[in-house]
Amino acid sequence: MSPISRRTLVLGGLAAAGASALPVRTAVIAATAAVPYPFQLGIASGEPDATSVVLWTRLAPSPLNADGQGGMANADVVVDWQVSTTDAFSTLVASGSVTASYAAAHSVHVIASGLNPDSDYFYRFRAQGHLSPVGRTRTAPAVGTNGRDLTMAFTSCAHYEEGYYTVYRRMAEDNPGLILHLGDYIYEYGTVAGRTRAHVGAEIVSLADYRRRYAQYKSDPDLQAAHQAAPWIVVPDDHEVENNYAxxxxxxxxxxxTAAQWTARRSAAYQAYYENMPLRPAQANSGNSIPLYRRLRWGSLATFHMLDTRQYRNDQACGDGWQICSDADLASRSLPGNAQETWLLDGLNQHYGTWDIIGQQVFFARRFNSTGASMDSWDGYRASRARIQQGWVDRGTRNPVVLTGDVHRAWASDLKADYNNANSATIGTELVTSSVTSSGDGDGATTIPDVGTNPWLKFFHNRRGYVRTTISPTQLRADFRAVAKVSEHGAAATTQKSFVAQEGQPGLQAV
Known part of the structure; x- marks a missing residue:
């Protein structure tokens, strides 16, 4: 790709009204447009399989309008879309039109199909006389093939008020083939004085509130750049609805x-989540629930088992804080819910790919200290965790890797068959990403807390960042990337530590 094309692709999220990733052609069209530039929230792709990918956008010329409709009138709008093998769009491999409706906040979810496996594509939209920025996406390898080695980056927890989204920009610059977001894409809180940036409005409750909050987050150019750089696979955590809900x-x-108001709030939150994410129609919300746990196959290289650890869990034992609580051992308690536990183990039993990657939200390995353990993590659902770990052992799952967000610090851990015996077999790996901004700059600490009682913990770092993985048939390499500051914009990203997991050898080796 030429330097000009590369800059156009990644920095296209900086486009303002009347501009886009194709500035000359857009300027001509925009000059005759009767309405303001509608692509203020950018574009995105996601959910790739071997022959198709979801393309997303949402029309919003005035993103922060209080009604949550982004300045759009109560009328349907036709949106054209195009997919090409080049960012000049000289030859189209797929194209069509879709209706953006007022009822769905003028969001669209296009299934671009008939694509070649393991291939790179460019896409764009046109609506109301304007062209969108250009995005890059990628299909998965065909079943039975490994395809190219996969660079996959993952992160979580992007509290808008607590910093700038430099982490998203640095992820985009790594040219990943896939990005996973493990939750807390937005935060529901009202504005707090004195922070780096300010939320618009009070704590969000209504559908209009949630739509406007997504619009504020998606207006950020660094977030837009990360969406334009690669397809995303997303799962929510708690703040997409409300902190620590169960x-x-x-x-x-x-x-x-009231109970009815809480149900309405949850329904609004899930509707807004679907409207603003590049999800397939199979993941559309229905009432106050949304079917988000799902499996995505990356050829024979990897299978992504994406969990929902909020919607079906039992309530936290003894409250949601850190404490010693015997109820956490009750066999009746489940964090993903019994149906999702069964679904996960059934999938692990299929051995679809070399790597079974479990994308989920909260700390998985045991992590105890003198006050006990976090009841909001898998330590609050110990029997549930044991069933899943023993389940993958019984099914001969060779390479289970758990990916985690939520805790705003980077961690790496071996997973043990018996956490009461540090010498027991290592049966898997956990990689925990730090946050995009949540908890602010951090202090750069690297001393592993409580490692004496948790010797399977291999790494800790308290800066904001992401994990960049490189996945091949023989190993998975994880680079823990961090930025020094999010209170100021534009910090460089550096690799703090790298590990590899070798195929068929559970556990981490430092590089």
Whole structure:
């Protein structure tokens, strides 16, 4: 790709009204347009398989309007889309039109199909006389083939008020083939004085509130750049609805809501999540639930088992803080819910790919200290964790790798058959990403907390960042990347530590 094309692709998220990743052609069209530039929230792709990918956009010329409709009138709008093998779009491999409706906040989810496996493509939209920026996407290898080695980056927790989205920009610059977001894409809180940036409005509750909050986050040029750089696979955590909620149970009393109001809030949150993510129609919300746990196959190289650890869990034992609680051992308690546990183990039993990658939200390995353990993590659901770990052992899963977000620090860990015996067999690997911004700059600490009682913990770092993985048939390499500051924009990313997991040899080796 030429330097000009590369700059156009990654920096296209900086496009403002009347501009795009194709500035000359867009300027001509925009000059005759009767309405303002509608692609203020950027574009995205996601959910790739061997022959198709989801293309997403949402029309919003005035993203922060209080009604959540982004300045769009109550009318349907036709949106054209194009896919090409080049960013000049001289030859189209797929194209069509779709209707963006007022009822769905003028969001669109296009299934671009008939594509070649393991191939790179460019895509764009046109609506109301304007062209969108250009995005790059990629299909998965065909079943039965490994395809090219996969560079996959993952992160989580992007509290807008706590910093700039430099981490997203640095992820985009790594040219990944795939990005995973493991939750807390938005935060529901109202604005807090004195922070690096400010939320618009009070704590979000209504559908209009959630739509406007997504619009504020998606207006960020660094986030837009990361979406333009690669297809995404997403799962939510708690803040897409409300902090630390469990299943249908509220964990917070502010703002005060009746049971009916809480149900309506959850419904609004899930509707807005689907509207704003590059998900397939199979993941569309229905009432106050949304079917988000799913499996995506990357040829014979990897299978991504994406979990939902909020929607079906039992309530946190003894509250959601750190404590010693015997109820966490009850066999009746499940973090993903019994149906999802069964679904996961059935998938692990299929041995679809060399690597079984479990994308999920909360800390998986045991992590105890003098006050106990976090009841909001798998330590609060110990029997559930044991069933899953023993399940993959019984099924001969050779290379289970758990990916985790939520805790705003980077960690790496071996997974043990018996956490009461540090010498027991290592049966898997956990990689925990730090956050995009949540918890601010951090102090750069690298001393592993409580490693004496948790010797399987291999790495800790308290800066904001992401994990860049390189996945081949013989090994998975993980580079823990971090930026020094998110309170200031534009910090460089550096690799703090690298590990490899060798095929058929559970556990991590430092590079």
């Amino acid at each position: 299943g249908t149970i509220r964990e917070n009393n502010t703002p005060a809501l």
